Structure formats: C-alpha cells, structure tokens
Amino acid sequence: MAAQFGRRLAKGAATTAVAAAAVAALSASQAPGVTDTSQGRQNTGSQPSPDVGDDTSATGNSPYYTDLPPLNSPAPTPGTGTPTGTGDVEAGIPATVLDAYKKAEAALREDKPGCNLPWELLAAIGKVESGQARGGRVDADGTTLTPILGPVLNGNGFQKITDTDGGSYDGDTAHDRAVGPMQFIPSTWAWSGRDGNGDGEKDPNNIYDAALAAGHYLCRADRDLSVEKDLNRAILSYNHSTDYLNLVLTWLEYYRKGTHEVPDGTGSLPSGRSDDYSGASPTPTPPSRTPGTSKPSTPPSGGGSTSPSSPASPSSPPPSTTPPPSSPPPTGTDTVDHLENAGTGKLTATAGDAFTERIATRAETKAGKAVPKVRVRFTIVGDTDAAFSGGESVATVLTNSSGVATAPALRAGEKTGDFAVRATVVGRSVSGLDYAATVTARQADTLVRTSGTALTCVAGGEFANQVEVKATYKGAVADGVAATATLIKSAADATENDKGPYFKDADGKTIRTLKGLKTDANGRLLLPKLYADDTPGTFLLRINTTGGATLTVELTVEAAASSSPSTSPSPSA
Incomplete structure (x- = not known):
C-alpha cells in the first residue's frame, strides 16, 4: 500500500x-x-x-x-475483467x-x-x-476495521454541533463528529x-x-x-x-x-483534504479520548482528518502557529431556551390526503427573542403511517430570520386516529413541543347505482346483473371509502334477513352481510354476484359508507314456473 x-x-x-x-x-x-x-x-x-x-x-x-x-x-x-493502466x-x-x-x-x-x-x-x-x-x-x-471519524465539530474552523448522541457513535460527549464510510x-x-x-x-x-x-x-x-x-x-x-x-x-x-x-483493503488511500487551504484550522483536531482508555484513540479519520498510517500530502501547508481560541463564542443553538408554536392550528386530514396546514415552530431565548439559524427536528410519533413529503418520518429545518422553522408538508396515511409531531432543537437539551394531529376515515355523502337495470331473478337461480354503485363526497369522487352491504328484512328493519337473496363466501356458504368493502380509485364499488333461495318476493339490499351515505336497492325474486305437465283434451271430447 x-x-x-x-x-x-x-x-x-x-x-x-x-x-x-x-x-x-x-x-x-x-x-x-x-x-x-x-x-x-x-x-x-x-x-x-x-x-x-x-x-x-x-x-x-x-x-x-x-x-x-x-x-x-x-x-x-x-473479456478478462483485468484492469490496465497506471490508475x-x-x-x-x-x-x-x-x-x-x-x-x-x-x-x-x-x-x-x-x-x-x-x-x-x-x-x-x-x-x-x-x-x-x-x-x-x-x-x-x-x-470498518477501525472507526472512520471526521474532525470535532466544535466551531474551531468547522461548524459547531453540540453532542447529540452521548458519544455512542463518535466517542465524543461534548461535540459531534461525522462517522463511518x-x-x-x-x-x-x-x-x-x-x-x-x-x-x-x-x-x-x-x-x-x-x-x-x-x-x-x-x-x-x-x-x-x-x-x-x-x-x-x-x-x-x-x-x-x-x-x-x-x-x-x-x-x-x-x-x-x-x-x-x-480486493478489500487494497484500494488507494486519499490524500488531499478540502480544509488544507482554508484559513480556519489546517491542523487536524486530535481525536477525543475513548471512554475507558488511558490515552486518546487514533482511529483513521474520514474527510476531516489525516490517518496516522498515511504520510502527509507534500502539498499540504505547514501547521498554523496561531493557537485556536480556548472557548469558541456561543452559537445561536446555545441561546435557545424554549420552542413556541408559531401559529399552527388544528391538524386534521382525511386518510390519504395532505394536511392543509404546515407545522411552524419558533425558537426563542429566555427573554422571548427569536433565534435564527437553529436546526429544529420534526419527528412523527405514534401509531401512524403519516409522513412528510418524500415519505420520511423525520425532517430537520433551519429557523429563518424570525426564528421560525416550518416543517415540510405532512400527508396522512391510511391509518386513522391520533398521533403527534414533536419539534426539538438539534444539539440543545430543551423541552420538545408536540403538535396533535388526527387522521379521519375517507368519507362519502352520496351513493348512486351506475345502472338503472331492474334486478330480478327466478327463485333458486342467480341474478344476471351485479350491483355496482358510485360514491362521491361533496361532489367529488370518494375513493377508498369503507362500505358495508346487508340484505335487510325491510325498510324499517335494518337487521339481516334470514331468507331471500344472498351472497356466497369463498367456501360457497350463504352470507347476507359483506364487510370491509372499499370503493376503488374512481369511487366505484362492484358487489359480488347475488343468488336467490326458493322464496319469491321483493327484497332489499342496503349499502352504507363511512360518512353516512346510504343506498337501498330493490331485488325481485319471481316464483319458479310450474313443472306439472298440462292435460290434453281427449279425442272424443
């Protein structure tokens, strides 16, 4: 090497x-x-x-x-897989x-x-x-055989990021360091x-x-x-x-x-570094002490420091003789005392839809002054499949000049119920701020049949046409709306009927209530085929959806034709 x-x-x-x-x-x-x-x-x-x-x-x-x-x-x-050339x-x-x-x-x-x-x-x-x-x-x-760590992000020539992991990843309990390949x-x-x-x-x-x-x-x-x-x-x-x-x-x-x-371990070692010519701190920050050891650990560094096993680049300038400041000036993050709601109202959305309002948080000092350029992390917590734009459950945003961080657009998933979005300050131990959010079920307020054909059948037979309905909500297509279909006793008695038309389950058994139905992307719902027992008469099928839409469909079962042979007159008559 x-x-x-x-x-x-x-x-x-x-x-x-x-x-x-x-x-x-x-x-x-x-x-x-x-x-x-x-x-x-x-x-x-x-x-x-x-x-x-x-x-x-x-x-x-x-x-x-x-x-x-x-x-x-x-x-x-x-054809050989063998590279050639000096590089x-x-x-x-x-x-x-x-x-x-x-x-x-x-x-x-x-x-x-x-x-x-x-x-x-x-x-x-x-x-x-x-x-x-x-x-x-x-x-x-x-x-990696040994940890790959960047420089200590303590503000001396680099960004200052106060420790966020208790040193569990980077071994530093004061500041963060970039970790891994x-x-x-x-x-x-x-x-x-x-x-x-x-x-x-x-x-x-x-x-x-x-x-x-x-x-x-x-x-x-x-x-x-x-x-x-x-x-x-x-x-x-x-x-x-x-x-x-x-x-x-x-x-x-x-x-x-x-x-x-x-082969692993035979790749080239990098040489030049982006901070070689910056006036901030050309000298690599010494690695922090690893807990439980008596001397500083010296893991190979990432882009931010030089590996002890690698010779220094001949083009690198000599180390600066100016000592770094002993105590870097405080950053905006250090002055944050608390987070305030920046005008976010009630967060409610229908399953699958975007929340109309975006969450806004204001970082403030103890005196109530805005703190700009502070990283605020928004985390979705609770049993939900809601997500920020891009499908992520966490987003980190900088506060603007007014100290306000606005989270990305939030979109509801298919799970209904309550959850929360928690705002916290990255690199600062202050109380988080929770925003309550609710996802309601998809709804329909109107149901209509897609066909006006009468639904008739002979006793003991099957209906030629299946029942199809379309759901809308406030005039728009209502997709993904939950529905139930039940063959009821009468308009005044919505209990399940025990005779007349029926559906069949996967095993071919008679059932007269279908649950767990949902309208498709066009708001349509096609019910399974209907069959009739040997009871003639007029029967009712009622379909209900989330949101209160109801439709009652009339089914007619006609008596089977008589199978007795007709009597022919005798020749003498």
Whole structure:
C-alpha cells in the first residue's frame, strides 16, 4: 500500500494541471451555473448553493477528500475483467464496498423507484467522504476495521454541533463528529440510519447500512436523480458546498464510464483534504479520548482528518502557529431556551390526503427573542403511517430570520386516529413541543347505482346483473371509502334477513352481510354476484359508507314456473 500511495503522490505533480482542467470541464457539463473555483477544494470563500434549502447536511458540512479521478479510462480489459493502466488502484472499488453500493441501488429501486438512484452516485460520495472506506478496510460483514471519524465539530474552523448522541457513535460527549464510510453526523443518522445488511442493527460504521441510508437521504423530497436539478440538490444536501458538488459530479461521471472490483483493503488511500487551504484550522483536531482508555484513540479519520498510517500530502501547508481560541463564542443553538408554536392550528386530514396546514415552530431565548439559524427536528410519533413529503418520518429545518422553522408538508396515511409531531432543537437539551394531529376515515355523502337495470331473478337461480354503485363526497369522487352491504328484512328493519337473496363466501356458504368493502380509485364499488333461495318476493339490499351515505336497492325474486305437465283434451271430447 505504501508503494501505491507513493506512486499516487509522485504522479500528482505531473497531472495536477491536466486534472484541474478535467474537473472544470466535467463540472461544467454536469452542473451548469456552478463555478469550480478551487479544483474541488473547499475554501473559506466557498458558499452554500441557494438550491440547498433549509435542510441540514448529512455530514454537518465536514471537510472531505479532494482527490481527482485518474486520467486513464476506468474500464477493465474486455473479456478478462483485468484492469490496465497506471490508475488501476484509484479506478477500482473494493469488493465489499462496491457490493454495498449496488445493493443499496437495488433496494431504492424497489422502495423509491421514482428516485432513479445510480449506485455510481453512492460510489462518488463514498470516494469523496472516506476514500471508499479507507481503501476497503472492512470486515466480511462490511463494518470498518477501525472507526472512520471526521474532525470535532466544535466551531474551531468547522461548524459547531453540540453532542447529540452521548458519544455512542463518535466517542465524543461534548461535540459531534461525522462517522463511518459515508460520514453521517450522529444527529442525522438518528433519523436517516438504515439496516442494509439485515442484521437488525443500524450502524453508521457498516458500509451496507451507511450506503442504504445515504441512498434514502439523497432520495428525499420526491427527488428524481435522473433530473439534473434534483441531482444537484441531492448532492448539495449532503454537503452545502459548490466545490463539493463539482467534485462528486466528477467522480460520478468517471464511475459511469466503468470501474472494476479490487480486493478489500487494497484500494488507494486519499490524500488531499478540502480544509488544507482554508484559513480556519489546517491542523487536524486530535481525536477525543475513548471512554475507558488511558490515552486518546487514533482511529483513521474520514474527510476531516489525516490517518496516522498515511504520510502527509507534500502539498499540504505547514501547521498554523496561531493557537485556536480556548472557548469558541456561543452559537445561536446555545441561546435557545424554549420552542413556541408559531401559529399552527388544528391538524386534521382525511386518510390519504395532505394536511392543509404546515407545522411552524419558533425558537426563542429566555427573554422571548427569536433565534435564527437553529436546526429544529420534526419527528412523527405514534401509531401512524403519516409522513412528510418524500415519505420520511423525520425532517430537520433551519429557523429563518424570525426564528421560525416550518416543517415540510405532512400527508396522512391510511391509518386513522391520533398521533403527534414533536419539534426539538438539534444539539440543545430543551423541552420538545408536540403538535396533535388526527387522521379521519375517507368519507362519502352520496351513493348512486351506475345502472338503472331492474334486478330480478327466478327463485333458486342467480341474478344476471351485479350491483355496482358510485360514491362521491361533496361532489367529488370518494375513493377508498369503507362500505358495508346487508340484505335487510325491510325498510324499517335494518337487521339481516334470514331468507331471500344472498351472497356466497369463498367456501360457497350463504352470507347476507359483506364487510370491509372499499370503493376503488374512481369511487366505484362492484358487489359480488347475488343468488336467490326458493322464496319469491321483493327484497332489499342496503349499502352504507363511512360518512353516512346510504343506498337501498330493490331485488325481485319471481316464483319458479310450474313443472306439472298440462292435460290434453281427449279425442272424443
């Protein structure tokens, strides 16, 4: 590996100019309107894109690796599967890591087919975030051999994020750090984590779990990643930097041209870092002490710090001699005392419909002043299948200049009843604020038959026509409305009849009440075939729906014709 890493450094000087031109060209073709100002490196002047929106980033905007793709073709030799060229190691993806990306793509194809997530996008992000799990240093289950941690997000040159996981993921009880091969911060993993390898756990250090979580994160908000605008927004939601966007698009384009599998642990190690040239803090933050040890742990870092097993990049500047401030100034999050309802009224929706009102929360200081740029997390709690736009049960939003965070649109599922949406401040232990919500059953106020044909039958026979009705609510089609159909004794007695027409169940047995019926997407309901016993007369079928719609249908059973032979007159008569 040392030899491979040395070759990477040796050829770096010779290819930098060409690579810079390549990334600029690729970025221009992939992201019109986005300028690559620093060859993929994030500097102090790099600004978040206006397309990012209010969502927090997956990584907490941690630093990332800036290595560019090799200039040789990534495609293997046809028919052999053996790659050729000097960039073989850089072009390859470790076997387990590649398998995780492809399985995540397959899972998203089933769960969110409209997203059109390509596994090459996960590979591009994995390359930029952790160098494909530090060259594929994972065990057979896909878990990294040692933790991959970003820098301490304490505000010294990086975003300040107060601890949200009690150190359970990152070993730091004071501040958060990006964790694992896809570099999720703990507060984001708490709601976006997934179990990608089916072991019953959601582990950010496992490449299968992390890749699947990254896929779902990118596919939020009903994004279609085959559309350029949605693709750019998805990447920017991972890290709010135009340079990051350009670099990921460059690797995406490279992997789309082809790649090959390399054994786990033999992938190339990344070198350049996005904060190498930022004036904030070029010196990596020392890792925090691992609980129960007598000296600081030194796990290989993600995009935010340098691995002790890797030589420093010769292009890196010398460490800054200016000591960091001993106590960073307080952030807006530190000043939040409580959350207030920002005018949200009663939340009620019919099953399957969107709630007409969006939840708004205001972050305030103890004195009641608004606190802008604070992350507020909205979490759906209770026995419900309601979800925010994009199908997520959790959404994180920044407060605006008035201190107000507005949750994404909320849509009711099919489960009826009460649930709550809880608003909390990310990185701050203040009481949450609950918003009560109710999902009511779909309703109909009118039922009509779709045909005026009389329903008649001979005793002992079957009705030629089935009963079909259409339901509406306030003049609109009432789809998915629950209904019950009962053959009743009379208009004044709605109890089930014990004679006359009947339905048959799956076993062919006589039944005269049908429950659990629902109208279709067009508000129509077609009842099963009706049969008649040997009792002639006029009978009634009553159909009721949720919401109070009622329709009574008349059924006529005629007496069977006499089977006695007629008497013929005698010849003498």
